[in-house]
Amino acid sequence: MSPILQLRGLQRRVGSTEILRGIDLDVMPGEVIGVIGPSGSGKSSLLRCIAGLDEIAGGSVQVEGRATQPGDGAIGMVFQQFNLWPHLSARDNVSLALRLVRKMPAAAAAEKAEAALAQVGLGALAARKPAALSGGQQQRVAIARSLAMEPRVLLFDEPTAALDPELTTEVLDVIRNLAASGTTMLVVSHEMGFVAGLAHRVVFLDHGQMVQTGTPQVIFSEAAEPRIRSFLQTYLSRVAWVQG
Template sequence: MTPAIEVSGLVKIFGDVPVLDGVNLSAPAHQVTCLIGPSGSGKSTLLRCMAMLERQDAGSIQIDGQPLSIAGQHARKGDLRSRIGMVFQQFNLWPHMTALGNVAEALRTVRRQPRRKAEDRAMAELEKVGLAERAHLYPRQLSGGQQQRVAIARALALDPQLMLFDEPTSALDPELTGEVLNVMRRLATSGMSMVVVSHEIGFVASVAGHVAFLDRGKIVVSGSPEEVFAKPRHPRLTQFLETYIDREASQLIA
């Protein structure tokens, strides 16, 4: 089966610092691929390159077997970009719009849908993330976890083939993290192709089909959760897990 996204020899340099140094990654379709690693290891930059928010300095990225970047083919680039949904650390909701308005506006702007059709679809997506009853509230009236679920609904409304999550729970209080991870678990169960940057090791161990551990711009260890978390582990991975391990994860990867 063609991978959902395939990265080959990816290099990204900021100034004279190589943030990504020849990264190779194949994310299987209809599975969850998780990127883990210490802060500054290049995880978010890799995700932003996948989302076409950063241009790589070398290497290639393919979505469903098609190259993301071909000079001069802007229409095709837009078509490929529309297949990718992304959820960021911050919720990036429009504060002057309700939850329903935030989701519907994406459909009206990107898909050019009429208001009624966009709002009907937006309500359906909010219902899927458990927020139909809060559709007419503004972001300031929602918890952080609820705002992130609105952001997920907004991305899903555009029918992406691939969802990218950049540490979607890092801005949340611990008690709000679970509601967002539960939505992501349901997406995983549905067969959505996902690439997730996360420090929630318990979530990674229980949901991922493929895990890649990055350190200093390189993928040091990759494979199934059973392979990556098996003992003995790579010394840098062991050091990382000692810092980020949680109680749930300790039972899953012991």
């Protein structure tokens, strides 16, 4: 089997600042990669470069052996902020790019949007506008919007970071279902338990470099690398009250 996504020497620079310092990664079809690391380590930049939203200074991004092109839909991305149009229904938010970018007729686009909404458990709420949906439901609409474009690889950048804890679960459940159905994805999240349970492989970034990559067991329990241990320690101390 060959990789569905291949990064080679991926570099990003802003002015003289090195933001990504040569990232190499092969992602296999159906693989789920968790991306963790301190704030400012380059997690968002990595996803944005893969999605073609940030310009790369060197290296390559290939999907199924081909360089990605803007607008080819090979990569989908879900952001922390849902970025839904407030004046449009969930259905229209999801179908908009199908109509405008894919030039799909309105009826077919609406049908596809409803199928994508059903996939995230929102089939009954397709007519609602964002203001009439909870934050968790809005993020599920944003996920449906990505799914409707049928990307080869789906990227999540802290998809629950803007949500209250009780709304986080429903979004994590949707992402788990996508993983179980074989969606290839890269997930940046600070929900360490979620990442540990979801990812086939975890990548730890620091200062724009991949410090280590390995199974969740290796990264969360066995990593000897001091930067990983100290990063994980901050999470452990944050939940330490649970153990009393």
